[in-house]
Amino acid sequence: MTKSSPEPRHTLTLRDVSEASGVSEMTVSRVLRNRGDVSAATREKVLEAARTLGYVPNKIAGALASQRVNLVGVVIPSLSNMVFPEVMTGISETLEGTGLQPVVGVTNYLPDREESVIYEMLSWRPSGMIVAGLEHSPAARAMLAQAGIPIVEIMDIDGDPVDHAVGISHHRAGRKMAEAIIAAGYKRIAFLGTQMPNDFRAKKRLQGFEEALSKAGLALVDREFYSGGSALLKGREMTAAVLARSPDVDFLYYSNDMIGAGGLLYCLDQGLDVPGRIGLAGFNGVELLDGLPRKLATMDACRLEIGRKAAEIVAGQATSTDKVELFPTLQPGDTIRQA
Numbered sequence: 207m208t209k210s211s212p213e214p215r216h217t218l219t220l221r222d223v224s225e226a227s228g229v230s231e232m233t234v235s236r237v238l239r240n241r242g243d244v245s246a247a248t249r250e251k252v253l254e255a256a257r258t259l260g261y262v263p264n265k266i267a268g269a270l271a272s273q274r275v276n277l278v279g280v281v282i283p284s285l286s287n288m289v290f291p292e293v294m295t296g297i298s299e300t301l302e303g304t305g306l307q308p309v310v311g312v313t314n315y316l317p318d319r320e321e322s323v324i325y326e327m328l329s330w331r332p333s334g335m336i337v338a339g340l341e342h343s344p345a346a347r348a349m350l351a352q353a354g355i356p357i358v359e360i361m362d363i364d365g366d367p368v369d370h371a372v373g374i375s376h377h378r379a380g381r382k383m384a385e386a387i388i389a390a391g392y393k394r395i396a397f398l399g400t401q402m403p404n405d406f407r408a409k410k411r412l413q414g415f416e417e418a419l420s421k422a423g424l425a426l427v428d429r430e431f432y433s434g435g436s437a438l439l440k441g442r443e444m445t446a447a448v449l450a451r452s453p454d455v456d457f458l459y460y461s462n463d464m465i466g467a468g469g470l471l472y473c474l475d476q477g478l479d480v481p482g483r484i485g486l487a488g489f490n491g492v493e494l495l496d497g498l499p500r501k502l503a504t505m506d507a508c509r510l511e512i513g514r515k516a517a518e519i520v521a522g523q524a525t526s527t528d529k530v531e532l533f534p535t536l537q538p539g540d541t542i543r544q545a
Contacts, residue, residue, distance in 0.1 A: 217354050218261040227255035238263045260348025262328040274355070278308045278520050279327035281337040283315045283405075286435060288464065288492045289509055290338070293360065296513020297336060304521045306333055313338075315404040321346040328353055334520035340365035341406045358516040361507070362407050363529045372516045372530040376407045379505055379534055380414030383459065383487055386503075388422045390542050392457035392485055395419065396428040398444045398469065399461035400436045408461040411489065415459065428452040436461075441468020449476075456484055463488035466502050467495045470541065474499055481543040491537060501539035508532040 223238075224231045229248055236242035237252040244252075255261075280297060282290045297308050309332075311323035321343045327335065328349055334356040340363075342350070350357045350368045357369035364377050387395060397415065399408050419425055428451055430444045444465060448455060460466035466488025470480065478484050480500055491506035511532055518524035 216352075218259055218352055222259060223252065223256050223261050226259055227252045257345045258348070260345065260350075260352040262325060262349055262353075264329070264331055274331050274333050276305050276307055277330065277332040278306050278517070279311065279324075279332045279335045279337075280308045281311045281313060281320060281323050281327070281335070283313050283320075283338055283401075284435070285310075285312055287462070288494055289462075289490050289507060292509040293338075293513040296510040296515075297517045298513075300514045300517035300523075301521060304523075306521055308336075308517075315401050317341075317343045317346070317404070321349075324349055334358070336360055336516045336520060339406055340367060340371060356520045356522075358519050360512050360516045362410070363531045364410050367528060370516075370519050370528065370530070372512050372519070372532070374508055374512075374532050374534050376410035377414035379489070379507075380411035380416075381418040382414075382536060383411075383489075383505060384415045384418035384422075386536055386538065386542060387457055387459070387485065387487065388418070388424065390481075390485065390544070393424060394427045394452070394455050395424065395457040395459060396430070396448050396452060396455045397426055397459050397461075398430045398441075398448060398465060400432045400434060400440065400465055401461075402431040402433055404433075405461065408489075411461070428455060436464040438464060438468035438471065441465030442472040443468075445469035445472045458484065458486045460486070460488045463490045463492040463495055463502060463504050466504070467498055470498060470500060470502055481541045485543060486541040491534075500541055501537075503537065503539040503542045505534045505536050508534055 220231045220234050223234045234252050236244050237249050284290060301308055311327055313320040313323055324346050336358045338361050340359050347368060359367050359371045361373040362376055363371050363373045364375050397412055428448050430448050432440060432444060458469055460469060466486055470486050473480050473484060487503035489505050491504045495502060515530050
């Protein structure tokens, strides 16, 4: 659906913060530049007003007539996750030759860290922002909404974007995977996930997955969550924990391919029949793992295309729409038995 013409965005100024906080513009300037003698109470009043409004100080005020630099801020949760380098490739390839240059900030899946990264990037007045996910703190969302530049939230379309969203429906992806597992005859299914509870996209996949199970009269028999990052070793450890608790589990659904690969290696080491005795599936379609003894069932997350389409929007090369939905394909590999 094409967006209707929005009201022109008002770029917030020191005067807005001054009026909201009830102190002079000079005092606001001192607080935001951390200069001068200002009482703690006044400082807190100014900072709270700026945070509520979504005001970000302009570090290049007066330096450029356009008040913009040729940078595109890209905010992602991780560089160790194999997903995001491919997204960055799509962004970089598309922006090449446009005069725009991506700069990257990493949040480690932490909302406070994301807020800080967005604040710092917007303070340099970039020409656009690309931010992973649709869930942000109120302050981060306010800053993005008031930025007056193209904002593209990527990887997910299950929610309300600030401006534009490019991604897949993780809810639908989880449901589709569950339907394939059920069709193959598996009934005692467990879920294993990392970066819980801050990986909102994995949580949406799990929600869709459980809804599809429920529709078939099934429910998860076990689950294993880990708040840290993904790694082969962690996948092995989580799989061992689940199978020790629930030895009759016949399918393991992982929040991503990396821990799924660790789980596959563990099952093969234990001499388990994969996919006859136990099936496994991950998510993301990471090509790096194609050299495993068995090809892990997974779902392609359209990473490269997401990066390209987001960059096209920022560079003004694409028709403006609220959401651009891409559709991942299920790859059954060698770890789901044939239905």
